[in-house]
Amino acid sequence: MVRCLLDLVRAYAPSTIFIDEIDSLCNARGASGEHESSRRVKSELLVHVDGVNNTGTNEDGSRKIVMVLEATRKHIYIPLPNFESRExxxxxxxxxxxxxxxxxxxxxxRRIEGYSGDDLTNVCPDASLNGMRRKIVGKTRDEIKNMSKDEISNDPVAMCDFEDVAEDGYRIEQNHN
Structure with missing residues (x-):
């Protein structure tokens, strides 16, 4: 079946093979208790995937490309950004x-030490909207609708906007504990 799948993929290249949870399929070969059929599937997969892009060329002379994309459920630790990265x-x-x-x-x-990359991606846009928020606070929906574009336009993001965002919920203690 593995050989048949890879023959089909080569024939219809360019194409992609996606194998989800590859780690559950391809743990170490020869492990104690490994079933013979499991060992054969792994061997067949490795042999054919190794040569999957040796598929020749298309009619226009371009190379046939087969991409093998594998996903794993293993967790990969990505450290928090350092000062230069945050900057x-x-x-x-x-x-x-x-x-x-x-x-x-x-x-x-310096103030956002301990923030993740995702936190940082949210902090800047949120801070940039604080000027507009100040202009509409306390107004009804109709009052906001009737404001002119000039009245509601956003002011430049200021240092106080970053401080407000941090106070409003982007503190690490609140997000990650």
Whole structure:
């Protein structure tokens, strides 16, 4: 069946084979208690996957490509960003935002030590919306609808906006404990 699958994939290249939870299928070969059929499937898979891209060329002369994509349920530890990474992520996340002159990217990066990359991706856009939030706080839905575009337009993101976001729920203690 493995050989048949790979022959089909080669014939219809370009194509992708996706194998979910490869670690449960392909644990160490020859382990004690391993069934013979399991060992044969692993061997067959390894032999054919190794040569899967030696499939020739298409009619237009382009190379036939077969991609083998495997997923695992193993957990991979990704450490929290260091100071330089936090600083760079802030710069990237603020590229399309007007930033006030009082914003010190270094200071923001120092204050958000312990934040994950996902936290950082949320902090900058959220901080950039604080100016608009201040303008609509306490207003009814109709009052907000009747505001002009100039009235509601967002102010440049300021240092106080980052402080407000941290106070409003992006603290690590709240997100990760």
């Amino acid at each position: 760079e992520l802030n710069r990237i996340n603020l590229k399309t935002v007007e930033v006030a002159t009082d914003v010190d990217i270094d200071e923001v990066a």
